[in-house]
Amino acid sequence: MTRVTVENVWKVYGDQTVLENINLEIEPGSFIALVGPSGCGKSTFLRMMLGDEAPSRGRILLDGEELDAEPSPDRGVVFQKYSVFPHLTALQNVMLGLEFAASPVMARLFGSRKRAAKAEALDMLTCVGLGHAVHKYPSELSGGMQQRLAIAQALIKKPKILLLDEPFGALDPGIRAEVHEILLRLWRDEGMTVFMVTHDLSEAFKLGTRVIAFDRVRTRPEEMKAYGATVTFDLKVDGKSVPPRPEIRDVLAVAAQ
Amino acid sequence: MRRLINRQPDVVVRFGLMLLPFVAVIIAYMIASEARLSVNPNDKLLPGWSTIAAAIERMAFLPDQRTGSYLLLQDTVSSLSRLGIGVAVATVIGGIFGILQGLIPYFRATFNAFTGVLSMIPPLAVLPILFIIFGLGELAKVVLVAVGIAPFIIRDLALRTEEIPHEEIIKAQTLGASTWQIILRIVVPQMLPRLIDGVRLSLGAAWLFLIAAEAIASDSGLGYRIFLMRRYLAMDVILPYVAWITLLAFTLDLALRLFQRIAFRWMYRGN
Secondary structure, three states: OOOEEEEEEEEEEOOEEEEEEEEEEEOOOOEEEEEOOOOOOHHHHHHHHHOOOOOOEEEEEEOOEEOOOOOOOOEEEEOOOOOOOOOOOHHHHHHHHHHHHHOOOOOOOOHHHHHHHHHHHHHHHHHOOOOOOOOOOHHHOOHHHHHHHHHHHHHOOOOOEEEEEOOOOOOOHHHHHHHHHHHHHHHHHHOOEEEEEOOOHHHHHHHOOEEEEEEEOOOOHHHOOOOOEEEEEEEEOOOOOOOOOHHHHHHHHHHHO | OOOHHHOOOOHHHHHHHHHHHHHHHHHHHHHHHHHHHHHOOOOOOOOOHHHHHHHHHHHHHOOOOOOOOOHHHHHHHHHHHHHHHHHHHHHHHHHHHHHHHHHOHHHHHHHHHHHHHHOOOOHHHHHHHHHHHHOOOHHHHHHHHHHHHHHHHHHHHHHHHHOOOHHHHHHHHHOOOOHHHHHHHHHHHHHHHHHHHHHHHHHHHHHHHHHHHHHHOOOOOHHHHHHHHHOOOOHHHHHHHHHHHHHHHHHHHHHHHHHHHHHOHHHOOOO
């Protein structure tokens, strides 16, 4: 379980301040929904969490340690587009994370190790409901299936944190609800912390245990450059709690019997 | 009456229209040839079909009286092997430099301006230098073909590599990939079909450099033969040779396209 601490983080591009003075303490296992108008810096914040960009000031801590300045396997990600590799089948896309870890030079597995990785990847694909499409290329999958594949691909690495950048923005409402269910189930099962950027408030309140809004406080034209967005709302969603950690859940289950 | 841009020919009409310009050129040739031959039966400029057929038989199907070899076959083998080696070398260099230049900022900072300047040097201008350094043998011709097209392939592939969505590269890192693993599993497999596109586009230039080199200093090859025959005004040989070169170039292009379709099915599925 990973505690995320954001300490006085600023992001400045040239003379344009995008984010200012962000301070957050994130409880392990939370599902954080980040909302806000376009251009308020919520995707920038996610990219800093990812390590794709560095804060201009302040720091982000994972369990008390400053996070890597580049993307790493402890933080998985699903983007709105281009999250999966077009030249690999669904199965190959999911196996990739296992192959990178186990085979530094060839980045491919053979023999029994390949069979083991394949079995693990197939389990994960079945988990997201893609058991019937394992040999298809992404271009043959619908938008919802591609996003489910992207989730499976990220989760095979068992990341401590899953970052989602408007992952369902391009999906039909029906498909979206379906993917929501899958995501919620995996989040409860894996015990990871999720950060999801969305511009859909109902989605934020449906999925999140905590909804954080970014917005600019000063909006007069002459102030737009010098002042960035900051946290304007930070709401715990009523009636939702962080699910018990997997290891505790097992104990609870035994106790209940 | 629908607009012209919205009117589509059907299959038969399309096939007919495709043949039309070819047939028109052949008919125009026949009329002009007929007209000249009726004035002077020994005219060499636009030979009749029978003269051309006799030349083809002489070059392709009868052994040369002096050397005993089949000239068209010999010329084709020499030219294609020079072209093949030159293009293969340029493809390997272009693939490696293009991908590294497109992916690795330090590599790009070092070589981007350099390859940009190299690609501005007219390759035929360095041909004398190549002849001086490598002699008049095979090597200079192969090097000219390779030097002529490699800068284009490098720059084309570097641009294609930069076009890989940033999201894919980030995603690979979150899956634990090293730079080498990203190159091996993400970039190279996606760039190979683009590399084939680049090679296809540069084949025309490759032929140009080959024929130029053969015309200047050679003792065999399709370009050598054409320029040799020019001295005798032997249009009956030159015309079939040009047609043969065109056919070879067309076939090479087609073969590369088919290979791309078969080897990289993911590009064509679903879209």
